[in-house]
Amino acid sequence: MYAVRLHEYGPAENLRYEQITPPSPGEGQVRIDVRASGVHVIETRLRSGRGIGPHPAPALPVVLGGEVAGVVGALGPGVDESWLGRPVVGTLDAHGGYAEQAVAAVEALHRIPDRMAADTAVAMITTGSTALGLLDVAEAEPGDVALVTSAAGGVGALLIQALHRQGVTVVGVAGGPEKARQAMSLGADIAADYRDPDWPHAVHDALSGKEIGIVFDGVGGTTGRQAFDLLGPGGKFLLHGWSSGTATQLTTDDIIGHASTVIWAIGPQLLRRAGTMRELQARAIQAAADGGLEPLVKRYPLDRAADAHADLEGRRAVGKIVLVPAATAADSPADAQALSRPGR
Template sequence: MHAIRLHAYGPARNLTHETVPAPLPAEGQVRIDVQASGVHLIDARLRSGTAVGPHLPPPLPAVLGGEVAGVVAALGPGVDATWLGRRVVAQLTAGGGYAEQALAFARDLYPIPGGLDADAAVAMVTTGATAQGLLRVARLTAQDVVLVMSAAGGLGSLLVQAARAAGALVVGVAGGAAKTARVRALGADVAVDYRTDHWPAQVRTALDGREVSVVFDGVGGIAGRQALELLGPAGRFLLHGWAAGEPTEISTRDLVERQLTATWAIGPDMIPPGGMRELITRSLNEAAEGRLTPLLTRFPLERAADAHAALEARQAEGKVVLTL
């Protein structure tokens, strides 16, 4: 089979398309004929040799990729025979997703709802579930004015749609004219380009006296701080990442003087009683039933290096997916 392998930490061009032996499923595992594989910014950081929280760069040579969708083609010992031949999406515990075939534990499999394409399922299994968790923390209402940073990204594009569906007024912040146009098409009432110095003033003008009540911030840095400054009294600031390289700077004085609430939203509060499995199942169903449509940028497997380069340069829209 073919896979994308990394032999040396470094730039995207270090990802090479090679022929490798097909993996054999062990106890409790299945082998999936992969139709789509998800690409995350964390993959690019690990590729460069950088640890991301508890995630350490993999031993080399490595095949990256933590989520795949496809068809179960082989079963390891102890796996229920009914999985064979089923369309599934899975989170992989040991990477290996950038390949024509990948191994997953049966406990990590989710049936793909009928009518949902493999690439959309890959977008929803982790990114979509994260969106569902953030929405659980935010508890949006129709009275909210919601500002979404990186609104043309995989997560941001889902948050824009969900906030709009909740009846909130939605402000989407993205980079460049093409992305802001895409954000408007997703349903944002206001879409602004963070690359312009005056984007906060554009937001204030567009809101015409209303104030932002909720911010979803996965960008951090200067742009995240600018978003914080747009929050009105009693506003909620939900942090879920810092793609800019630095988290948004927030002080106790900000919270006290402006009566704000700031929350690191990736954690126990986002998990429902049914755990992550409930979030993932809900996410897949939301897409299958047409209530949420993941925004996708697709690359064929052999162009994984281009996919990484586009992701790091912020040239991609939505979730980046490798297709086979």
């Protein structure tokens, strides 16, 4: 089979598309014929040899990727035969997703609903569950005003859709005018380009006296700090990433001065309502199956994984990046097309 393997830490071009021996499922595992593999910004750090949080730099060589969707093609010992041929999506124990075949534990899998595409399923299993978990933490109500950084990213696109449907006034902040327009098409009421140094003033004026009560910060750096400074008294600031390369820098005096609540909203916080990650994943998949959320997906052929990483690091990507088998990939502008505003 073909896979994308990393032999040496470093830049995106170190990812090599090559033939390797297919993995064999062990006890309680299945082998999946992969139709879509999710790509995360954390994997760009792991590729560089930098660990993050509970994720250490991987031993080399390694096939990165922690989430896949596809069809069960082989069973390990102890697995019921009913799994064979089943369309599934799930997370892997560690790595191995950037490949034509991957091994996963049965308990980590969900059946893909009828008529759901593999790329949609893989976009929802982690990115979708993260968005729903953040919404649980935020507890937004109709009439609230929420600001979403990285508004055209995988998580941000889902947050905007969900908040819009809840009757929340949404401010979408993204890098570049095209991404700002994308945020508007997803349901944002106001959109701004954070590359414009005056964007906070433009947002303040557009709100006409309304105060921002919730900020979802997945960018960090200068943009995250500017978003925090727009937060009204008593507001919530939810940190969930730093695509800029550095987390938003805040002090105790900042928090006291704003009378704000600052939450690192990843990890245990995501499960405050769902209870378990599996339950949260199931909710996310069902939300897409019901049509309540539609992930914005950008597809890359598996043999262009290096390009996917480079675009992700360069913040050129729109939506959730998904790798698909090179032989079946259709990497066209339509793959990143704007979604219609929910309800239209």
